[in-house]
Amino acid sequence: MKNTFESIDIFAAKRMDSKDKLKSFRNEFVNNDPNTIYLDGNSLGRLPNRTIPFLENAINKEWGDDLISSWNKSWYDKPYRVGNKLARIIGAKNEEVIIVDYTSLNLYKLVYSALKLQSGRTKIISDSFNFPSDLYVIQGIIKDFGNKHKLELAQSEDGITISDDAINKLIDNDTALVVLSHTAFKSGFTYDIKKITEMAHAKGALVLWDLSHSAGAVEINLNDAKADMAVGCTYKYLNGGPGAPAYLYVREDLIKKLESPIWGWFGDQDPFAFNSEYRPADSIKKFLVGTPPVISLTAIEPGLDIILKAGISKIREKNIMQTDYMIFLINRILVPLGFSIGSPLDSSIRGSHVSIVHPEAYRISKAMIKGIKSDLKVIPDFRKPNNIRLSVSGLYSTFEEINKAILLIKEISDLRFYETIAIPKEIVT
Ligand SMILES: *Cc1c(COP(=O)(O)O)cnc(C)c1O
Numbered sequence: 001m002k003n004t005f006e007s008i009d010i011f012a013a014k015r016m017d018s019k020d021k022l023k024s025f026r027n028e029f030v031n032n033d034p035n036t037i038y039l040d041g042n043s044l045g046r047l048p049n050r051t052i053p054f055l056e057n058a059i060n061k062e063w064g065d066d067l068i069s070s071w072n073k074s075w076y077d078k079p080y081r082v083g084n085k086l087a088r089i090i091g092a093k094n095e096e097v098i099i100v101d102y103t104s105l106n107l108y109k110l111v112y113s114a115l116k117l118q119s120g121r122t123k124i125i126s127d128s129f130n131f132p133s134d135l136y137v138i139q140g141i142i143k144d145f146g147n148k149h150k151l152e153l154a155q156s157e158d159g160i161t162i163s164d165d166a167i168n169k170l171i172d173n174d175t176a177l178v179v180l181s182h183t184a185f186k187s188g189f190t191y192d193i194k195k196i197t198e199m200a201h202a203k204g205a206l207v208l209w210d211l212s213h214s215a216g217a218v219e220i221n222l223n224d225a226k227a228d229m230a231v232g233c234t235y236k237y238l239n240g241g242p243g244a245p246a247y248l249y250v251r252e253d254l255i256k257k258l259e260s261p262i263w264g265w266f267g268d269q270d271p272f273a274f275n276s277e278y279r280p281a282d283s284i285k286k287f288l289v290g291t292p293p294v295i296s297l298t299a300i301e302p303g304l305d306i307i308l309k310a311g312i313s314k315i316r317e318k319n320i321m322q323t324d325y326m327i328f329l330i331n332r333i334l335v336p337l338g339f340s341i342g343s344p345l346d347s348s349i350r351g352s353h354v355s356i357v358h359p360e361a362y363r364i365s366k367a368m369i370k371g372i373k374s375d376l377k378v379i380p381d382f383r384k385p386n387n388i389r390l391s392v393s394g395l396y397s398t399f400e401e402i403n404k405a406i407l408l409i410k411e412i413s414d415l416r417f418y419e420t421i422a423i424p425k426e427i428v429t
Contacts, residue, residue: 002324002347003320003321003324003325003347005324005325005328008328008329008332008333008403010400010403010404013325013398013399013400013402013403014399014400016321016325016399017398017399017400020318020398020399021314021318022310022314022315022318022394022395023398025306025310025394025395025396026395026396026398027049028048028049028050028306028395028396029046029047029048029049029239029395029396030046030047030048030049030052031046031396035371035375035376035377036377036378036379037376037377037378037379037401037404037405038379038396038397039378039379039380039389039390039391039392039397039401039402039405040379040380040381040389040391041236041237041239041391041392041393041396041397042185042213042217042236042237042351042352042353042389042391043236043381043391044235044236044242045216045235045236045237045238045239045240045303045393046239046393046396047239047241048239048302048303048306050302050305050306051239051241051299051302051303054298054299054301054302055295055298055299058294058295058298059295062074062075062294063294063295070294075292075294078099078292078294078297078298079098079099079100079288079292079297080094080098080284080285082099082297082300082301082304083097083098083099083247084097085301085304085305085308086099086215086234086238086247086304087249088308089215089216089220089238089304089307089308089312090211090215090220090221090222090230090232090247090249091219091220091221091222091223091224091225092222092223092230092249093223093252095252095255095283095284096222096249096250096251096252096255096284097247097248097249097284098247098248098284098285098287098288099234099245099246099247099292099297099300100245100246100247100248100287100288100289100292101245101246101248101289102233102243102245102246103133103210103212103231103232103233103246104133104134104136104137105246106231106246106247106248106287107133107134107137107179107208107210107231108137108140108141108261109248109260109261109262109287110208110229110231110248110250110258110287111124111137111138111141111177111179111208112141112261113258113259113260113261114176114177114206114208114228114229114258115141115145115149115176115177116259116261117206117257117258118176118177118205118206121173121174121175121176121177121204121205122148122149122150122174122176123149123150123152123170123172123174123175123176124138124142124149124150124151124152124175124176124177124178124179125151125152125153125154125167125170125171125175125177125178125179125205126138126151126152126153126154126178126179126180127153127154127155127156127162127166127167127180127184128153128154128155128156128162129156129162129181129184129185129186129187129189130153130179130180130181130184130210131181131185131210131212134179134181134210135151135153138151138179139151149176152170154166154167154169154170159187159342160187160189160342160343160344161187161189161344161349162184162189162191164191164192164195164196164199167180167196167199168199171199171200171203171205172203173203173204175200175203175204175205176205176206177205177206177207177208178196178200178205178206178207178208179207179208179210180196180207180208180209180210181209181210181212181213182209182210182211182213182214182218182220182351183211183213183214183217183218183351183352184213184351185212185213185383186342186355186383186387186389187342187343187344187355188213188323188343188344188350188351188352188353188354188355188389189343189344189349189350189351190214190218190344190349190350190351191349192349193209193220193221193222193225193227194224194225194226197225197226197227197228198226201226206228206229206254207227207228207229208228208229208230208231209222209227209229209230209231210230210231210232211230211231211232212231212232212233212236213236213237213351213353214232214237214351215232215234215236215237215238215247216236216237216238216239216303216307216312216315217237217315217316217319217351217352217393217394218316218319218351218352219312219313219316222249222251223251226251227249227251228250228251228254229248229249229250229251229254230247230248230249231246231247231248231249232246232247233246234246234247234300234303237352237393238300238303238304238307239303239306239395240296240299240300240303240304241296241299241300241303243296244296244297244299244300245292245293245296245297245300248284248287250284250287255282255283255284255286256282258286259280259286260280260286260287260289262289263278263280264288264289264290265290266285266288266289266290266291266292267280267281267285267286267287267288267289268280268281269281269282306395307395310394310395314394315393315394315395316394317394318394319352319392319393319394320347320350322392322394322397322399322402323343323347323350323352323353323354323392324347325399325402326354326390326392326402326406327341327343327345327354329402329403329406330354330356330406333406333407333410334356334406334409334410334413337410337413337414338358338413339356339357339358339409339413340356340357340358341354341355341356341357342355342356342357342387343355352391352392352393352394353389353390353391353392354389354390354391355383355387355388355389355390356387356388356390356409357386357387357388358386358388359386360418361382361385361386361387361388362382362386362423363418363419363421363423364388364409364412364413364418365380365381365382365388366382366418366421367412367417367418367420367421368380368388368405368408368409368412370421371408372408372411372412372415372417376404376408378404378405378408378409380405388409390402390405
């Protein structure tokens with residue numbers, strides 16, 4: 001079903017807000033500046049109000065009063081307990097998910113162990129849209145494995161999407177692993193996890209998904225897709241806070257076949273036995289390394305609770321409606337001014353952000369943050385060379401905000417207000 005919109009006027013936007021079933025969730029988040037429209041929740045999600053007392057308790061009571069005894073009371077099993085909540089958001093079983101380390105390191109652990117398991121196969125497939133850190137991790141592992149593997153990147157024909165066929169063509173009986181970001185950080189293009197997984201399995205390859213730009217915004221069912229492995233961060237649509245630890249998923253039957261390349265004490269069967277010989281845990285726990293960052297881990301939980309309360313399918317439904325609305329406004333208001341849309345128009349292959357393409361994207365995005373009369377400001381983000389990314393969160397974005405943001409871009413363009421912004425040398429390419 002495609003959403004249609006009657007009018008570009010602000011009253012239509014306000015009417016949609018008044019009918020929005022999730023509108024009360026906006027009050028769950030700190031929002032002290034009504035004149036700043038935040039469309040960057042795909043880089044750093046907002047702070048949930050309930051995170052503040054939750055963290056205060058962790059600091060004052062658990063750390064301040066209870067000190068070391070908190071390890072047994074609530075800290076030691078936190079990577080699993082918080083992981084259980086996340087498991088429901090990404091369609092996985094409790095036993096398959098932990099919160100641990102950061103995304104890049106989790107990717108390292110899983111790429112490394114998957115290549116060992118698939119020894120004899122020498123191809124790794126990814127795509128040209130992938131997040132640079134993911135590609136760096138793969139390149140580093142290839143080097144350490146003696147340059148025996150080859151990384152092949154599927155290319156896009158339109159700069160916005162990558163066809164299933166482009167991936168399928170590259171997968172053969174020599175393919176060890178396919179590593180993809182589910183939602184592309186620039187265009188917002190989203191893969192069909194089930195389809196790609198089936199293609200890879202047909203040739204005996206494994207697939208590792210990076211869900212960083214999807215989890216919390218897009219419906220994901222890893223179990224239904226028979227997905228092998230996944231990683232992702234918690235500070236974007238999951239609202240877990242800056243640098244909050246990431247997650248790692250491995251399908252149940254695959255856990256025992258994989259060996260973590262980093263043998264830390266938290267991955268041992270019994271860390272507090274202080275054995276001198278490492279005996280890996282026979283569960284997902286083997287991918288833990290060292291002491292978890294308890295305070296940051298604590299900060300993740302309230303954001304997950306809010307998502308579970310709202311329901312990921314309702315959040316997704318609203319994200320689709322809002323990104324469709326954004327595209328409707330861009331087509332009507334900005335395309336005639338020389339802007340174009342750098343994201344899929346079909347919502348079934350789009351995450352929760354829309355990229356607008358313009359040669360002056362850098363200066364326009366800076367001008368949005370500055371504001372013209374210094375009252376209304378919009379926070380987008382800029383991705384080289386010419387993308388202004390606007391992200392919505394079904395939990396806190398409003399149709400009125402989207403309307404005002406697009407009109408501000410029009411005004412900046414009409415007045416050539418961006419010309420007041422200096423271009424730093426490194427941006428000129
Ligand atoms: C944000 C993001 C990351 C972040 O990785 P960290 O190691 O947690 O800094 C990784 N991959 C993708 C696709 C992302 O969007």
